[in-house]
Amino acid sequence: MQASKEPGSVGIVVPKTARFDAPLALQCGVTLPGFELAYETYGELNANRSNALLVCHALSGDHHAAGRHSPEDAKPGWWDTCIGPGKPIDTDLFHVVSLNNLGGCNGSTGPRSTDPNTGEPYGANFPTVTVKDWVQSQALLADHLGIERFAAVVGGSLGGMQALQWAIDEPERIANAVVIAAAPKLSAQNIAFNEIARHAIVSDPDFHEGTYFRKGANPDKGLMLARMLGHVTYLSDDGMGDRFGRELKSGDIGSAQDVQFQVESYLHYQGTSFSRRFDANTYILMTRALDYFDPALDFGGDLVHALGQAKAKFLVLSFTSDWRFAPERSGEIVDALIAAGRDVTNATVASAAGHDSFLLPIERYCDLLGSYLARVAAELGD
């Protein structure tokens, strides 16, 4: 592709947009008149179109999962550690599809898009979307790309929940589901964290009940608080201790600076940069999708029955220090899959980095993911 490509990188990538004109009936009862999905692809689709792999993003991700948009890009895509030639999600073996989910704020139809009924951005009026809606829209994207069946659907956190829902809703169209650092549904504590984040946003005077774009304002402070809280839950106590300790920014106690400890500096930076790039209404929508996720609900609350619909093979991975979606939560998925008689493999990777581990180049994690997918590729046949 590119002569100047970094080793292990997919190089320069160009986002595309798929337009869907048919109305989409959402789970909440609202029908979207049509929608667009922003997506990227990496690696070649083989002749019999059997090597497609869908990557699903988590709360704040988007379609830009790997490579760079220009040589000057400071940062590669959000999962560049795992996607590329020779990497665990090997683009020499797979045709990787990554999209910005419906309701997102980075190119796909979402709260920032114009509502054709009013000629104004949807804002807070964008309908509630669920993980099921995402799977439905992703299946339409697969149709658009001429992909009958994914060799694997892969995701971490909220992305892993989409992989799980894929296996249940589209059993004929997914051969393998890779579910990383996920849970079969959120606990009350998980929902509580999301609610604090949402409350931080909606109580920001610049939120204007979700119509901030009309006032030329943005609830920066609320978004920042939401992200700071999120980050605390994505890391672990030990991980934070290793990374920041109690180190002071200036070296003196009581210096005049607002920010005194390194960890404060980190959280302020993460919060500020997030509030610049992310839409507040999308953040609320995404956290709601997380809260509502409960694939067992359609089956009388019986997760075994729900997963009994699946035909895919499963790889379920979790991380020892992840307390947001702890290994025990992955264990619930694994136990239900065994009870349903599905093929499942499960490992718990030692890591001090908490929930964030799924984005990091942890040796054992990358080895297990890469080994599993190499086997998936070997079984494809061209």
Added chain:
Amino acid sequence: MRRDLEIIADLINPGARVLDLGCGDGDLLRHLASAKGVNGYGIEKDADEIAICIRAGVNVIEHDLDDGLTRFPDSSFDMVVMTETLQAVAAPERLLDEMLRIGEECIVTFPNFGHWRCRMQLASRGRMPVARHIPHSWYDTPNIHLCTFRDFEELVTGKGLPIIERFVVDASYEKRVRWIPNLFGTIAFYRLGRARA
């Protein structure tokens, strides 16, 4: 293919729901899948063995047997297998109970500490036995609950567990040992059922 795994495969019905405790590199499960159409699951705690299982496409679950098997419901398997692992777990009796709670039947194999070589080493040289079937030195052995055939038999009969099949082989797993097995046998195979209420 290890001979002991072939022997075990012969004891398992085609299509059975199988759980293999301490499945190692997944050899038995792979053999069962190809020879018997059995789609089983392995439990393993060793990261290297788990990696091998994943490469081989074996369903492996990372789990330490010493954490118990409470995660599995009653009667969730037809057969629970544990090959030469009983002697290495923290609570063998409790694990045996658990195996027969989650499985209708179980197969347990273990090395014989009462083998004449072991007895000789202890009696004549006063040393902890090291033999082909018990290859570790006392200070780095995973085997913390070694027993003799007679010991195990006493445990099983004391618990009222029906012995469906039982035999003893030599170190090569080739020959059945019928004459004073507790002295001349190295590995025992027990297929056990549930205690009748």
